[in-house]
Amino acid sequence: xxxxxxxxxxxxxxxxxxxxxxxxxxxxxxxxxxxxxxxxxxxxxxxxxxxxxxxxxxxxxxxxxxxxxxxxxxxxxxxxxxxxxxxxxxxxxxxxxxxxxxxxxxxxxxxxxxxxxxxxxxxxxxxx
Amino acid sequence: xxxxxxxxxxxxxxxxxxxxxxxxxxxxxxxxxxxxxxxxxxxxxxxxxxxxxxxxxxxxxxxxxxxxxxxxxxxxxxxxxxxxxxxxxxxxxxxxxxxxxxxxxxx
Numbered sequence: 402x403x404x405x406x407x408x409x410x411x412x413x414x415x416x417x418x419x420x421x422x423x424x425x426x427x428x429x430x431x432x433x434x435x436x437x438x439x440x441x442x443x444x445x446x447x448x449x450x451x452x453x454x455x456x457x458x459x460x461x462x463x464x465x466x467x468x469x470x471x472x473x474x475x476x477x478x479x480x481x482x483x484x485x486x487x488x489x490x491x492x493x494x495x496x497x498x499x500x501x502x503x504x505x506x507x508x509x510x511x512x513x514x515x516x517x518x519x520x521x522x523x524x525x526x527x528x529x
Numbered sequence: 530x531x532x533x534x535x536x537x538x539x540x541x542x543x544x545x546x547x548x549x550x551x552x553x554x555x556x557x558x559x560x561x562x563x564x565x566x567x568x569x570x571x572x573x574x575x576x577x578x579x580x581x582x583x584x585x586x587x588x589x590x591x592x593x594x595x596x597x598x599x600x601x602x603x604x605x606x607x608x609x610x611x612x613x614x615x616x617x618x619x620x621x622x623x624x625x626x627x628x629x630x631x632x633x634x635x636x
Contacts, residue, residue, distance in 0.1 A: 448616065448627055448628075448629045448630045449573065449616055449618075449627040449630075450627070451624050451625040451626065451627070453624075462623050462624075463624075464624040465530075465624065466530075466624075498572055500572075505561070505563075505578050505579050505620065506578065506579075506582075507578050507579030507581075507582040508559070508560045508561055508578070508579030508580065508582075510559070510561040510620050510621055510622075512561075512620045512621075512622070512623060512625070513620075514561065514563065514618070514619075514620020514625060515563060515575060515578050515620070516563070516565075516573070516575060516618070516625075517575050517584070519572035519573060519574075520572065521571075521572060522572055
């Protein structure tokens with residue numbers, strides 16, 4: 402059973418860089434089936450915001466609202482992928498989820514839109 | 530970006546109720562829409578893909594329909610374990626976007 406687990410600091414100071422890693426177990430991040438590996442965040446008491454995703458080749462797609470501050474990468478040798486968000490403010494305080502993105506089996510748009518495996522989420526608070 | 534507007538934002542329900550949530554898209558998204566269930570403190574779970582297709586293991590009381598700009602999610606007979614927040618999400622184009630969520634609570 403595929404599992405994803407986020408790790409990283411729970412507290413980041415304003416203007417610094419948020420760094421999270423998602424370790425994948427129970428399956429390979431670069432197996433024969435194609436997936437994208439991404440991040441979604443949820444501010445306390447609010448809705449979901451898609452941050453972006455990365456393919457095992459390193460190809461990335463970022464939400465334009467965060468693009469200037471986001472970097473995602475994959476380490477296939479360690480079966481994990483990472484998120485860096487620079488110049489954080491209190492508005493970046495959220496639960497961050499890592500997740501597997503699959504192409505829809507039923508209705509293919511060409512994008513990997515089915516977010517079908519999620520980590521448990523990790524709360525990152527931005528505060529001095 | 531494609532905006533998704535869910536209605537209602539919250540709903541007080543009773544066990545056995547039929548529950549309907551709508552998701553209106555700011556442009557035609559065909560049937561490129563998913564529905565998720567999220568319980569407090571937990572990650573969302575994908576329930577329906579491609580507007581109307583149940584993921585494996587999802588009870589048949591859940592269903593989805595529609596295409597274009599107006600899509601619908603239905604629980605035919607609400608069970609206690611269905612109390613959660615439900616989100617729609619489009620994958621017609623990037624960035625992927627979510628509706629603001631519909632929270633169900635017990636009347």
